[in-house]
Amino acid sequence: MAMDTTTRRRRRLEGEEEEEGLDRISGLPDAVLGEIVSLLPTKDGARTQVLSSRWRPLWRSAPLNLDPCGLSVGREISRILSAHLGPGRRFFIPRYILRPEGERSAATLLDGWLRSPALDNLQELDFHYGDRFPYAQVSPPPPLPASVHRFSSTLRVASFGGCGLPDGNATALHFPLLKQLSLLHVTISESSLHALLAGCPVLQSLLLSFNSGCRRLRIVSRSLRSIGVKPGRGDCRLQQLILEDAPSLERLLCSSSLCGRVIDISVISAPKLDTLGPLDDDFPRLDFGATVFQGSHLVSLITVMPSVKILALVNAHLSLDVVINFMKCFPCLEKLYIKTVRPGEKNVWCRKYKNLVGTLDIRLKKIVLLRYRGNKSHVNFAKFFVLNARVLESMVFENEGKEKMISNEWAEKQHSLLQTKNRASRGAQFDFVCRPGPLGQVGIELAHDLSTDDPFVRFRDWS
Template structure:
């Protein structure tokens, strides 16, 4: 489940528990504060339900439910354990003892365990003992998180005790670790749905075993991994793939992703690279969501059609399945977007982020044939970051006046421009009164509306219906 959804559930749960505590103190609802009135129905729920509520809370908040009432005193020890070491406000020196005490006192089962990866190389035996604890039997989510700098070597080895969760693990995040061939070759995780590998060293011969050993895998994130050059995807279960490639000196760097056979793949997010990364799509008939970046050393190919950076080479093939596209541009360039719309003629949602204004973006006569001969199907457009330059005004106006089925457009603006004078001026400049789609809604916002590359850093984001939008 996405972190944002979990945070929302945890917030609602905290409110309910606070009200439960009030009602325990005033069970007849006779106090002066009407908001705390009524019986405490939460505490009347079965233990199993209350345990699920507790497991949705952050680690410290879950433990604090013991003070609500005698009814809650022992529930945390038997509730599914959600143990995030980063939520324990303690020093590194105290962390081992705190985590060990929690695990020794908890009766299980385990749901989620997040271990600081920087702790692993210095306390490998302690981490191994944690992973052997009965308190996390039947663990569903395991995260070795927050990697150290990649130039700190050697990478710590992934503990073999990780494999004891092979029959129950559904979500795994492995960061800044070395996956030995001896571990990967025997890897079998039949229930694993989401896998994130970040700054992981793994050999060329072991990479295929990762996919083959996870037959139910749906979301795969490969970030800045090395030790192999090529990854071929043959999976009937994968629905989402995200890749980012970092170039490491004196290492064999990840540089080629081939989608050979992925009949269920829906999302393919090219998150960028510092070297060269070539993505080839051979068979992905359900692919509808993509992210492209402007790095000229990156390539994405569909048969004979090649997108180099954001430049189109060989437009002999169009891909009609693509409906959602996120574009990371150096400059706002309308010509580039129009060429991408030629490649993907069925686009419905477009997310654009650029920090430079770019060319003049004159289009009235230049793209007359495209306007007359192309059916623009865009329904939703998000721009980050709109400053109102002449280039940006011309860019946005193209869609205002020509996207006939547009339903909404969101423009992220700077806080200094969040005033009636700026908004009124740009409603006029963008000719919103003359919009081609009379039902379209236009919104200026100072809130972040499009996720950048570093926000899409985990396989759980890939599982979102919309991995690009921060605003609904």
């Protein structure tokens, strides 16, 4: 009896080992395996041909995901395109690849690739001719390849860089399925940009960075949810952004250029605008109807924006006056991020805001102060919220760099100065942290990441 039990157990284990050795993945239908291959990086997808004879034909027929990172020359891309039989899914060409080869220009090379049958039905296109700043060019940038028009009915994601887009409505691009658009170092006129956006009826996110030729942009879109803009430099840069009719817009991410150039922002109709910033002291004009800011100074306050819940500021002097003015304009603000670079103003508020404290409804739940120094100015600023923010959940004090490591003694002293034991919100947490440096640069490109509720979670890494 014991022998029978042992035999059955051994046979069961042998059967389980045989099952574990089975190649179940290869038993899937070709369509499913093709989807798996197409999701892999280019080199890994090509290597699946050596797995077995079952996998060998899949690479050539699966939707092509061409991301040539690691490839050194365009000839390798040409070889992949000529050998692939399937439709295209994604075609990404990094800047270093688009260099003239022999007698062919980068524009001719790219146009030839885009005409390849291997890219039929392409869904994602991303290319950049290189770091060609339009305002510094003697000759015009390469034109947008004419072959891009053949993807008008299939593209869902597009990023055009370092090129010039045709002028006039007659040559305007139409992308009825496009949801994500990036224009980087592009030369385009105001009328052409308006025509391009009008030809993208389901566009959800738009990124504009260092472009030239369009000084004023009016946003009229019922589908657009997110905008990221860095205006660039020169007289032909974007200087004014008008949100004329944007009923679905949730976030506006804006960043100054290397020389501090910023744009006028006018919000006429954006009832769902939830996230805004980073706004710095140099903003020439920011208006919400009859409420107007010039830089960080409030000129008039008549209308408010109750939809704004998340705000990021680059406030050099860490001024409580500035922040309170923004809070008056955004009465439902829940998250506030502030990056400061100087010791700060006096921020004496006990008498100045004595009457305001009882009437101002502070709804802030999270406050992050970057480059907090713990001096009298910074303490006075933070203490206002410690003692008056009744629903505050978290307040983070970040000290960047290596000049000061946070000791327990220093943190305890800060708790005493801030009077955290007398905090208005009993559940509030106060954290003093030291960041050694950026984890990796981020910025307005987060306009495309609609899965992220708060793009300023890594505000210290913004560039």
